[in-house]
Amino acid sequence: MxxxxxxxxxxxxxxxxxxxxxxxxxxxxxxxxxxxxxxxxxxxxxxxxxxxxxxxxxxxxxxxxxxxxxxxxxxxxxxxAFPMAGAKRSAIWQLMLRLVNLFLPEQEKCQEVVRALLESGQMMMGKVSPEVVYVWFKMKMVRLLGYGLELNRCLLCRRQGKLGFISGRLGGVLCDRCLPRDRRAVRISRAVLGVMRYLERTPAERLEVIKKIPAEILEKTNFFLNLVLQYHAEAGYIWWQDERNIFAGSN
Ligand SMILES: [Zn+2]
Missing domain, CATH: 2.40.50.140 (Nucleic acid-binding proteins)
Structure with a gap:
């Protein structure tokens, strides 16, 4: 052939x-x-x-x-080629590649994921904080895979107020009233939700202007994205364990 x-x-x-x-x-x-x-x-x-x-x-x-x-x-x-300056950038770039390998279904055509990965590699070689690029990419991937992510309205009743919880299973936020319908939804703070919305509407080339996102907020954001991914993961092992060190000591 x-x-x-x-x-x-x-x-x-x-x-x-x-x-x-x-x-x-x-x-x-x-x-x-x-x-x-x-x-x-x-x-x-x-x-x-x-x-x-x-x-x-x-x-x-x-x-x-x-x-x-x-x-x-x-x-x-x-x-x-995407040569990364320093061990940390290099490690985070490898984590991104692994994430794609783990979550993208075999032979599914997903040119947008290719483009997002190329944009991320480009940004990672610059001055942008690599943790920010990592979380940005992961959010983009969650959306491109069709796993969510609704951040502006309650997934169940479509209300826009009092969105205090996030559901990994449903792929987005829930209001206080709808919380009983997903017992495994977890509380999300306004600060973290704000950062997620901000990252979501920021194109890759604008990541450079982000001054500083507190490490604990970035780590929380990453955690919520993992909740969504984990719901769809078939992996029988703890695939996120290598992420543990990437938010420590970042600024
Ligand atoms: Zn609701």
């Missing part, structure tokens, strides 16, 4: 056999896919290491799988 040429972000790389790698890609044309790239770990390989490095944006040819085997990747070329 004819190959498909597509741009893609590399979400994960796994060494495979003697000289090959398996790549998880978020591609423009085929959605999230897994494929094998052969022979690139040989000293004489002509493929540049950055062209199969996690976080790189590449152009690659994809050969559809034959009889249940892995897809075959061929001749990747680097379109853009």
């Amino acid at each position: 004819a190959p498909v040429g597509t741009e893609a972000i590399i979400l994960r790389k796994i060494d495979f056999r003697e000289t090959s790698v398996i790549l998880d890609l978020l591609s423009m044309k085929l959605g999230k896919i897994r494929g094998v790239l052969k022979g690139v770990r040989k000293p004489k390989s002509r493929v540049a290491p950055l062209a199969f490095h996690p976080g790189s944006y590449i152009f690659v040819f994809v050969y559809p799988r034959s009889r249940g085997g892995l897809m075959l990747l061929h001749a990747p070329q680097l379109v853009q």
Whole structure:
């Protein structure tokens, strides 16, 4: 079958056999896919290491799988690398890639997630606080996956006042009156709700102007987004544990 040429972000790389790698890609044309790239770990390989490095944006040819085997990747070329200054930015960028890999359904075409990830990588290389970009991206992803997120009206009665709770299951806020209808909804403060609404309407390129969001508010925001994601997660492990350190000591 004819190959498909597509741009893609590399979400994960796994060494495979003697000289090959398996790549998880978020591609423009085929959605999230897994494929094998052969022979690139040989000293004489002509493929540049950055062209199969996690976080790189590449152009690659994809050969559809034959009889249940892995897809075959061929001749990747680097379109853009996202070198992060410092261990923290680097770690948060890797967390973003993992988040996408974990939550995006296989082969679901989601070009908007690709774009949001590219914008986030771009912002992460600048001066913006990486925690802000992380939470911004996660909020965007929750919405693009169709998991919510209603922040302005009660999800059940559509009232706009007294929105004191957030429901992970329903994907948004509840008013005091409707609270009994989701016993697992948790209290959300006006300050945190305010920051969530603000991040939601701020485009990536405007994140730079954000002066300071207190770390505890950002952490709470992240927690509420995790409540929504967790409701949809099939992962049987604590996928958010690596996030623990990213809000500590931030300013
Ligand atoms: Zn209500």
